Amino acid sequence: AQKVTQAQTEISVVEKEDVTLDCVYETRDTTYYLFWYKQPPSGELVFLIRRNSFDEQNEISGRYSWNFQKSTSSFNFTITASQVVDSAVYFCALSLNDMRFGAGTRLTVKP
Amino acid sequence: NAGVTQTPKFRVLKTGQSMTLLCAQDMNHEYMYWYRQDPGMGLRLIHYSVGEGTTAKGEVPDGYNVSRLKKQNFLLGLESAAPSQTSVYFCASRFADRGSNQPQHFGDGTRLSIL
Numbered sequence A: 001a002q003k004v005t006q007a008q009t010e011i012s013v014v015e016k017e018d019v020t021l022d023c024v025y026e027t028r029d030t031t032y033y034l035f036w037y038k039q040p041p042s043g044e045l046v047f048l049i050r051r052n053s054f055d056e057q058n059e060i061s062g063r064y065s066w067n068f069q070k071s072t073s074s075f076n077f078t079i080t081a082s083q084v085v086d087s088a089v090y091f092c093a094l095s096l097n098d099m100r101f102g103a104g105t106r107l108t109v110k111p
Numbered sequence B: 001n002a003g004v005t006q007t008p009k010f011r012v013l014k015t016g017q018s019m020t021l022l023c024a025q026d027m028n029h030e031y032m033y034w035y036r037q038d039p040g041m042g043l044r045l046i047h048y049s050v051g052e053g054t055t056a057k058g059e060v061p062d063g064y065n066v067s068r069l070k071k072q073n074f075l076l077g078l079e080s081a082a083p084s085q086t087s088v089y090f091c092a093s094r095f096a097d098r099g100s101n102q103p104q105h106f107g108d109g110t111r112l113s114i115l
Helices: none
Strands: A003-005 A010-014 A019-021 A024-026 A033-039 A046-052 A059-061 A064-069 A074-079 A088-095 A099-101 A105-110 B004-007 B010-013 B019-025 B031-038 B042-051 B054-057 B065-067 B073-078 B087-094 B110-114
Touching: A003 A088, A003 A099, A010 A019, A019 A105, A024 A074, A033 A074, A046 A059, A046 A064, A046 A074, A074 A088, A088 B042, A099 B042, B004 B087, B019 B031, B019 B087, B031 B073, B042 B065, B042 B073, B073 B087
Parallel strands: A010 A105, B010 B110
Antiparallel strands: A003 A024, A019 A074, A033 A046, A033 A088, A059 A064, A064 A074, A088 A099, A088 A105, B004 B019, B019 B073, B031 B042, B031 B087, B042 B054, B065 B073, B087 B110
């Protein structure tokens, strides 16, 4: 069975703080893909990153970085120097043909 | 280039009524998906399709039916709506590239209320 757990339901930080969103997944498959999506208050879903199970390199994109650790089945997302515009719900997802989403973490960045 | 378009955007139904949600994509994607989003539960997959004429059950298929008669359209039907089906419904699509699992493109959602 596939499952994604985002244990942090809500996180609140002050602007310029760093914040890490946790994602733990379960799957029996050896080939799979992991995703992060952002859902701002306007409601649309915005793709952030895709990672396959054979690529454990960390990735940095501007203020965003992702830490994939297969040994702990985790794919954590860090925002450095957070901004108010980062306020959103963030979803981690696990995919083969279908896709399983975590329950999401609501991030509030206060000015 | 419209991407993924969902129709309607809002709808209120009475218990027992039926309706169909339409998803249309103009990106020539092979795979299409229907999700529902409920507070605190993230997105849950209802049904999906890997090509024209094929459908498969997702995580929460009960109470819903789907059809993929044309590659660009994926219909979600509620035969007898129940209050538990009050939710925001998202459609998504992606290419079927083997070995790369392209990201899904999402529509803007349909907010459905069942009274």
